[in-house]
Amino acid sequence: MGRYVARRLLQMIPVFIGSTFLIFAMMFALPGDPVRALMGDQAFDPAVVEAIRHDRGLDLPLWQQYLKYLFELVQGNFGTEIASQRPIADIIAQAFPVTIRLTLFAFTFTVVVGIGLGIIAGLRPESVRDRGLLALTLVLISMPSFVLGYLMQYLFAFKWGVTTPTVQDSESFGDLLLPAIVLGSLSLAYVARLTRTSMAENLRADYMRTAVAKGLPRRRIIGVHLMRNSLVPVVTFLGTDIGNLMTGAIVTEGIFNVQGVGDAIYEALFRREGATVVGIASLIVLVYLLASLLVDLLYAVLDPRIRYA
């Protein structure tokens, strides 16, 4: 197992490099120049601009720039923003905890409600409550999060006045409740459907028949025999979904004015601060990769037929 983890960690390196390089290359292709933006409308000396560019290594070929960047990154140095001169690590340190809180909140909501609904529906495939849940999840999936976000904001803040339209205190779970629900709703719908399908399918498995033939009580048949088998695909989905939740925060944070990663990345994109975008993106990619490793390990725990190959 230790060797497997080590190998997987090694395998992650090229993927991490590839993904971050892609993002880096795309940022490099961005039109507009942060150095030029720095000068504003004032007349500027091309020589000064060149000097800054050279100083920053912006005149090097792409791959050299990337290697340099990666080299710094490995040492924990994210660089500084060109315009504001703020260390990017500061921006990250400020934004990440907010988003992680929001994501975890949304994740918990997704897991608890999604699996719960899935079980309720999956135990009675084709029943009224099953069809009702399928309809509900279809509606949730078909509402892009900005639609749901504004709908919630309009209803809860403007119409009923239950909450403030935007998040005042990103430390307060009460304030984060609405954004978390909006952020998690899509995943919730998927988790509910996946749980439901998986349970409905396993319900007809031979080992379920054996469990009944053993004279086990229904609670045990469902709780032990069915659940252990049915949750395997759900866990897989949840792991790969963490990355999506974190980037989904771009929209949600925008709507509810949460000062998190999504907000920071969106800002940076429009200020053409490539290094900030790549820095944050690298972290998200890392979270995604680690989460999928975790899922693979969990997968083998949940399903002993999987061997660490």
Add this chain to the structure above:
Amino acid sequence: MTIIKETAGVPAPRAGGEASGPLLEVRDLHVEFHTRDGVAKAVNGVNYSVDSGETLAVLGESGSGKSVTAQAIMGILDMPPGKIPHGQILFRGQDMLTMSNEERRQIRGRKIAMIFQDALSSLNPVLSVGYQLGEMFRVHQGLSKKDAKAKSIELMDKVKIPAARARIGDYPHQFSGGMRQRIMIAMALALEPDLIIADEPTTALDVTVQAQVMDLLAELQREYNMGLILITHDLGVVADVADKIAVMYAGRIVETAPVHELYKRPAHPYTRGLLDSIPRLDQKGQELYAIKGLPPNLLKIPTGCAFNPRCPKADDICRTEIPALAPVTEQDGSDLPGRGSACHFWKETIHG
């Protein structure tokens, strides 16, 4: 192996034999499945009985209703689409079909246990065999985890799984086919039930392993004096183990007989066809006999005798009248105990 009535008396009937009569009796059982293409009549009036210490072999092709009958006894039919419009299943004289779910659950596993054909898919893939065996003791007898484990190891020894103690934590996929089937047997045996239903217990196994597993099953049955219903399509398996045989076709019993009599003198053309299609060494080089045609579509069972389209002896009466399971007698009219045939021409078949 001795024949029915004798065995029943030899070892004393096991505890709680309040009602006399057979351990299990199926009376006029009907099972149908409501599918989107119509109603499939899987079982159409089956009668049979088993005593303690007795082995009944139920023989038939797939689709003959032999497994469905067993599932109905066990109470593991999927309902819907399955439905039992008719019939009784008496266990020690009590009709299980009228019992509450909880009463039936108490019987399952504890009084009647089942061994399935495909042990790999019938064992839960994500739970260790020790857990699945121990579950029987923990649920039905309230044993602690530790005690249940000790009992499970004992069981695994009993079914001759080598290194039981070391393998108790292994998962089903880590065992060979034969070993897995032994685990299924151990699981069925755990609470020393009165009756075991074995549904094609050796079909999925290699021939060499088949014999070992069958021997083990027969040995344990003798030891615990259990009733055994052995469902199979393999005449070879039956001969050494069974006391009596019921041959099923299209949801009906077409012939019943003590095992050796059936082999000697079948009283139904279908049984004869089955026997003739067994390859025999002394007929090497000859063309192998095969029953022509296909098993009937259960949505459209032929009128009259269901076997008539495939029967070499079929006559007009076979196409219109369903033959009842009638007692079979010697040519001189003397009794042949335990024998019956559902053929209009049983006389010609057995004596002809």
Add this chain to the structure above:
Amino acid sequence: MPEKTAATAASTGAEKVTSTAAAPDTALVTKAPKPDKARSLWSDAWHDLRRNPLFLISAGLIVLLIVISAFPGLFTSASPRDADLANHYLGQPNWSHFFQPDWFGYDGQGRSIYARVVYGARASIIVGVGVTALVTILGTLVGMIAGYFGGWIDTLLSRLTDIFMGIPFLLGALVVLTSFEKRAIWVVILALVFLGWTQIARVARGSVITIKQADYVVAAKALGASTTRILTRHVLPNALAPIIVVATIALGGYIAAEATLSFLGVGLAEPTVSWGVDVSSGREQLRNAPHVLIIPSVMVSITVLSFLMFGDAVRNALDPKLR
């Protein structure tokens, strides 16, 4: 990771097949009714779909949406770009004025929301259909090559898929699209294809690996069939069902993605008429005139919902496991 998950998927899949095949008489009873004419997967699916109300409703809606986007002029006489600030600024909807320009009211620039909604359908449909078509072609190609040839080709393509999968979809699309000054509809399509092909590639690879080991492919190979012939005649037709299922369901997602990106200001932009753009411009007036934002939002949702239901129905019909 893909090695392992694909292998597991294949092995569990195989197990399920054997378990249903080995199930006793019950399985045979339900299978038995079909010997008279062997129904193919596709005709069986069609048989199911024709009597599925969800399918009929969603197919009807999709046809309507396609007609609207092809001939918006048939549905409204108003132009989506005519602005009359003086008379119509944030005009309220008149729910009884069916098909009139003021049916859904007016937006912050005095434009008929009904007309904008009608004309906005085209962008969504083109993006949805275009991205799905290209993603399916590209993904199937990559997945089929990786799955069929295996070896280093598979390793290379699988790592490439991993890399693209490692980039979160929305983040990637944001970055790609900000690098374009002018974002015509094909730019949005290409950006979504650039990031979206991985899903189909994985599905295709997985099912090709399973099919490759099937007896009929082995037999075709033994009989000396050429690689192209095996791929086009044996592998592709049999791998198609899961690919189509994933693609139809993804279609709704691409429409939602376009709307989201337009909403974030990196997708389509004025003067292109798009629901996402309209939602975005309606956000300022959410408190006073929610209809400006809600109506195009509802249109996005209904469209996505139609495609989702459609995809769902197709999947249920094509996936015998769910029967």
